[in-house]
Amino acid sequence: MSQDYSLGTVEVALTPVQRLEEYLQSKGKRVTQQRRIIVEQVFARHEHFDADDLLAQLRDLIGPKKVSRPTVYRTLTELVEAGLLRKMTLGGRSVYEHDYGYPQHDHLHCTKCDKLIEFSSDEVKKIRDDVGREHQFRVTGHRLIITGVCSDCSRSRRTARPHDLI
């Protein structure tokens, strides 16, 4: 039985697992235990994560040895191909976030605590398309990361190292 699955502000018809099965079938790939487990866990929490985070989550919630590291990497790649996840590179390591059923957005990256804060701006989309047009560039996406220090970190630093602020 298929039920409605809502996440964030967008309504979608299929659960991530169903969406994955659809994708796998269309590619002649197989619906395995580990692929199912991975999608479930990936969509059980909404935070940004990397391969290690996911591996740890699997180890803790599902138990160790259920899914191997190579399989995690291989499956993450498939989830990106399937449009379920979005991948971005942050200082050498690959970080993933939900794509399926989740609105487009950009990020504020705190360089003190490494936190990622999401925001969305229609203007960015407009600029993106305008610039693409000007350069006869066929735009497929963009990535805007604003770096700085989040309010939490600014606060905690204020007492300790006032000269750090501007």
Place this chain on the structure above:
Amino acid sequence: MSQDYSLGTVEVALTPVQRLEEYLQSKGKRVTQQRRIIVEQVFARHEHFDADDLLAQLRDLIGPKKVSRPTVYRTLTELVEAGLLRKMTLGGRSVYEHDYGYPQHDHLHCTKCDKLIEFSSDEVKKIRDDVGREHQFRVTGHRLIITGVCSDCSRSRRTARPHDLI
């Protein structure tokens, strides 16, 4: 003797080498042969480059064995600290570009040929500051990369794989 050094649209008082010497002195670091060679070569061309590109350039123009790989990496880090270079991560590898005496800008990244095209938009700056304010985030910088396919690559593909477009 100090002479004016102009690059792009911004006038600066010191050459990159002088700027580096200033930085090194302020940090109690030493002005070595290899550091000087590296800055000179880095500012001899304006393209984006990575550690390997620079190593190749050094090998070809200065001769092999003048500067070792670790020294290139160590010095690139210093040049970023010194404000001479800007670093960005593009799919796992670190890419550098001139920062000193060069205006702020963003990039279009062609996923076919890996070319980086620069553009600048005042609106991006505005959005960046607005968003930062909204989130009580102390903005120190941003990075906007628009991905897609450049006009050259679109053209060459058009005949071969028309369905690839749109």
Place this chain on the structure above:
DNA sequence: ATTTATGCAAATCCTTTGCAAATCT
């Protein structure tokens, strides 16, 4: 004379790969 920087080789980190065994369809 000191102390920092370099080069070498080896180590690290993240990610990918070859291949035999296990698992789907």
Place this chain on the structure above:
DNA sequence: AGATTTGCAAAGGATTTGCATAAAT
């Protein structure tokens, strides 16, 4: 059965590090 996947161990690529030697102050 027949094909794809998995897990293991090992390989890979980029970048970093320990340490003895070379170079700068």
